[in-house]
Amino acid sequence: MSDMKKNDPKFKQLGHADNKQLFEMIHRGASRRDVLKYFMASGATLAASSALFGSATEAIAATPKRGGKLIMAGDQHGPNDTLDPALYTSAVDYFRGRMFYGSLTRLTESLGWEPELAESIEANADATEWTFKIRQGVEFHDGKTLTADDVIYTMNRHLGADSISKAASLVAMVDRWEKVNDYEVKAVLNSPNADLPIALGTFHFKILQDGATDFSTAVGTGPYKVKEFSPGVRAVGERFENFWGEGGYLDELEHYGIGDSTSRLNAFLAGDIDAMVNLPPKAIGQVESADGKEVWSLQAGAYVNITPRLDMEQSANVHLWKAMQHLQDRQRLLKGVLKGQGSLGNDQPINAAYFDHCPDIPQRQLDPDQAKFHWEKSGIGSTPVPVVCAEVSPAAVEQCLFMQREGQKIGANFDVKKVTTDGYWGAVWLKEPICVASWNMRPTANIMMTLAFKGDAAWNETRWKNDKFDQLLVDVRGEVDPDARRQKYCDLQTMIHEENGMSLPVHRNYVDAAASHVKGRTSVPLNNFGGAEAPVTLWRDA
């Protein structure tokens, strides 16, 4: 972030008192919301306060050194690795995408946004028209300058019924992109969306060159350019000397997957790789006690759950799933299985890692009496209740087994069937009356709930349908009053908590590990390696 627009209230331009206040707040662990409250009270705009927070957190980190090489290992990679941002499916894709490409906005660690390739972003009053001023003098790896045409071409790939984009649903409310001039574009929306800049900061909206169709290599604006890429083998980036902003400190950045977690851990402890994703919970202690190795953990909204289908005979029984929710031994899952690397789930997806989390809903606990009450009302007795589970993520199987054991104490007979993960998402998930799932975090509460809880969502796991919920979910997108917005999001979360039927016992952190010489780590809680945002800022300390 070198040349911000002149009147941007970057913290460097703040008065001394404000500056100090901001630093202190962030050091104390203030969230974006706290900072926004403080500065909006003094008359700053929403976007400006957001930028302030981001730039101040950046400055707290040490001064980066240039040079050296880092090897960052992901987990599953394979022949479907791609350099086409619209087709990204995995964490290795996301990380690689950040090495080679840039995007209009960049997400901050509290899931706000700050401008990147767009130097300023403005919306009209009801958030139905967004204007993006494009940064001038940004160069692609082949020397071409970034203009509005490149942005329009990129964005149009995510629009329309025949779009191949995996993220088309995030911008489904965009009707069209218009070119205002060479350095300004406008998005015209069908319905209001105050969170559009956040969506555009996510993995799939990396800016391509106008007309790009060959994805055997990546010609982007990112801090590294492609030195080597072969799907499922490795990606190596070398520093792009004409990168427009701060970042790209390493001579070389290598990224590939090591699928087996034991091998990955061995390689990390032996020093063959500098950082790894998804540290197995039982290895956390080992890494903490090893010399020069650190756990890189992010509190996130990722979760595991058990989903009864409300449109199938046995699982539609309201007292059955209410009993299931009260049979979840959440504390024990968190401590015993996740080794504390997570947070308690409250049977709704929006936890404290989200901007719009509602802290007012009482925490549901293991409660055998309540469970027994509901179980007796359900009338199921000792009839077996099949629960299909697979090791789709840590704690996914254990949540079933714990529930089974607690169930036995009140006379419930859960028949837990463990199946393989291969083909699970196609053959079992969304099909069996009761099964498990594992979810990654999404950038906003609205996106998460639209994807999996709206009545007509393809991934609506329990087939719960509540018209009031669906209506409110759309309404809140255009809500600009902070208090009203908070209330609406609280209502939405309460409805899921009370009526949706799923048990959501724990949220998982993203738990990675890095050698202590790996600096410039980010902490955007959307994915591994700091939300896959780390490539820009990573540097090597000796």
Place this chain on the structure above:
Amino acid sequence: MLSLIIKRLGIGLIIVFAVSIIIFFGTKILPGDAAQIRLGQEATEANVAAMRERLGLDKPYYLQYLTWLGDFVRGDMGVSLASDTPITSLIADRYINTVYVAVLTAAIGVPISLTLGILAAMFPGSLYDRILTFVSVSLVAAPEFFTATLLVLLFVFVLGVGNAVVVGSAEGKGLFELIAHFALPIATLSFVIASQLIRMSRAAVLNVMSSPYIEMAILKGTPRRRIILRHALLNAIGPIVNVIALNLAYLVTGVIVVEVYFGYPGLATLIVQAVQTRDFVLIQGLGMIFCLTYVILMLVADIAAFASNPRLRHPK
């Protein structure tokens, strides 16, 4: 001799043909529609139908099969469903790793194990023989990941040499650099094939040693070393070459555990990933390559057996 080879070749071709049918229709039985997979979860019906037409999936199975087989014969294995890249380029990236590891393992492991096995046959019942038998039987019983783990523990974490995974690319490396690059995978696999080769070569030689003509040689007073190397070994070559060929085929197609453990991309991992992503075209292409590898290696083993054994060349 020539007619025998041609006959074997013919049988090989029939096998390849039969396997191609099994592979093709086997992938059709796997749940999941290729067009749907290519387009992802949120594709519309119309998109899927259009993609089915583009991929030729709307035609009857036998026509699809013939087109596919024809393309394969001409060296065109099609385009991966998962990534839209040509199968040949996906394979090329991994084939080289697989071939390096297989060839180096064979070049190092085979001579050592044969020597050890034949030495054991020379002194059956000796202390050396009994220790070797004990060690090789234990190694047969030990799974690859166990051997690999022990090797990593010993070399990387205790002695501090080598890498726990294969790091970087094999490109542009000389012979000794390559051996160092793949040191632990080669060592692990050498143990796996050694145990079998030692047992087989020992048994094959001892088997021949009990035949009447050897008894004759012993009665004539021929030195034991000469009996084994000149009289017995030639007759034991047939079964030994067969075991070597089977092990080589295993090194090319079946080393999934070692590839995963040491984190380098090879053909065995590729087919597992292909099944996981339901990439039918890739599964078919790899299936055929594996089948060809087996058939060719077994053919070579048969020819070697013929060449070494006149009785096979001139059957009564």
